[in-house]
Amino acid sequence: MVTYERKEIFYFFILFSLIIGVERCSSVSYNRLTVKTGGSVTIPCHYDEKYTQQKKYWYSENNKSSTYTNTTEENLSVIDHPDQSLFTVTIRNLQSTKHDGSYYCALKIEGKLTVIYDIYLDVLSAPDVSVVNSSVCGHEGDDISVQCFYTLGYKNKLKQWCRYKDQSCYTVGRTNTSQNSSVQISDDGRRSFTVLMTGLRLTDSGWYYCSVGEALNPIQLTVSKVLHMERFCLSQN
Numbered sequence: 001m002v003t004y005e006r007k008e009i010f011y012f013f014i015l016f017s018l019i020i021g022v023e024r025c026s027s028v029s030y031n032r033l034t035v036k037t038g039g040s041v042t043i044p045c046h047y048d049e050k051y052t053q054q055k056k057y058w059y060s061e062n063n064k065s066s067t068y069t070n071t072t073e074e075n076l077s078v079i080d081h082p083d084q085s086l087f088t089v090t091i092r093n094l095q096s097t098k099h100d101g102s103y104y105c106a107l108k109i110e111g112k113l114t115v116i117y118d119i120y121l122d123v124l125s126a127p128d129v130s131v132v133n134s135s136v137c138g139h140e141g142d143d144i145s146v147q148c149f150y151t152l153g154y155k156n157k158l159k160q161w162c163r164y165k166d167q168s169c170y171t172v173g174r175t176n177t178s179q180n181s182s183v184q185i186s187d188d189g190r191r192s193f194t195v196l197m198t199g200l201r202l203t204d205s206g207w208y209y210c211s212v213g214e215a216l217n218p219i220q221l222t223v224s225k226v227l228h229m230e231r232f233c234l235s236q237n
């Protein structure tokens with residue numbers, strides 16, 4: 001009887017370890033952000049709304065001396081947007097020698113630095129995935145389209161348009177009836193795919209990304225009421 005119980009505990013322990021293991025694996029995702037040499041990039045780091053008060057951190061694998069929010073340097077800004085439950089990191093004057101590597105968005109939770117998002121930044125003269133403008137504006141009710149370019153080597157990779165907030169994605173060549181037909185995605189099969197969003201709603205505002213294979217590029221969509229569009233778009237730059 002005793003051995004039987006021990007066995008059960010043992011199996012329970014194995015199962016528990018497996019669950020923990022799986023969770024750890026899936027949280028260390030491989031997001032490779034490809035950006036153009038000399039350009040700039042803004043990365044959104046979403047956090048749970050219960051952490052609006054906590055300090056937010058950004059640091060690189062190469063240089064663990066963390067930078068926290070409210071940094072506005074010439075080549076780096078880290079800004080918290082508690083109303084949107086995210087903080088943004090902008091890096092300017094990108095150089096592969098200086099900036100290539102892994103980066104982490106983190107929060108101090110109960111005194112412990114906790115990573116909430118990680119990316120690998122890859123600065124290239126011709127990024128694997130790119131967009132002409134990473135800031136897109138539209139009125140409520142409008143249609144907008146975003147063209148995501150990819151390099152030749154990525155022609156046959158999985159292509160997606162995803163929303164950061166809930167990680168919901170639309171995939172090229174896959175119709176998903178449970179998703180909204182107000183988003184259509186089409187691939188020219190050569191160098192770009194186009195995302196068409198029709199009948200924009202204010203709630204469509206937020207951060208999205210184009211991805212091809214494991215390479216991605218972020219885009220901010222701002223949907224505003226008709227009268228205030230001009231002002232709102234300018235304030236984003």
Ligand SMILES: *[C@@H]1O[C@H](CO)[C@@H](O)[C@H](O)[C@H]1NC(C)=O
Pocket residue numbers: 063064065066067
């Ligand atoms: C590491 O980061 C800190 C804070 O951002 C910065 O002051 C320092 O110059 C960096 N060190 C190197 C070697 O890049």
Ligand SMILES: *[C@@H]1O[C@H](CO)[C@@H](O)[C@H](O)[C@H]1NC(C)=O
Pocket residue numbers: 055069070
């Ligand atoms: C960041 O700066 C803003 C404006 O100066 C201030 O209201 C806010 O409390 C600061 N946040 C942190 C975490 O220091």
Ligand SMILES: *[C@@H]1O[C@H](CO)[C@@H](O)[C@H](O)[C@H]1NC(C)=O
Pocket residue numbers: 073074075092093095
């Ligand atoms: C910003 O980047 C440019 C180009 O690499 C460099 O010349 C400049 O010194 C940087 N500014 C700061 C404050 O580090």
Ligand SMILES: *[C@@H]1O[C@H](CO)[C@@H](O)[C@H](O)[C@H]1NC(C)=O
Pocket residue numbers: 132133134135136137233234237
């Ligand atoms: C990107 O779009 C924003 C808003 O529509 C606009 O203000 C900005 O000039 C555009 N930038 C480029 C490089 O086209």
Ligand SMILES: *[C@@H]1O[C@H](CO)[C@@H](O)[C@H](O)[C@H]1NC(C)=O
Pocket residue numbers: 168169174176177178179
């Ligand atoms: C369809 O979309 C739903 C909701 O976004 C998702 O959970 C599901 O996995 C998708 N199915 C396919 C076949 O992509």
Ligand SMILES: *[C@@H]1O[C@H](CO)[C@@H](O)[C@H](O)[C@H]1NC(C)=O
Pocket residue numbers: 178179180181182199201
């Ligand atoms: C799809 O979009 C329409 C119009 O924007 C909206 O009324 C509807 O609730 C959406 N459906 C889903 C499943 O999100």
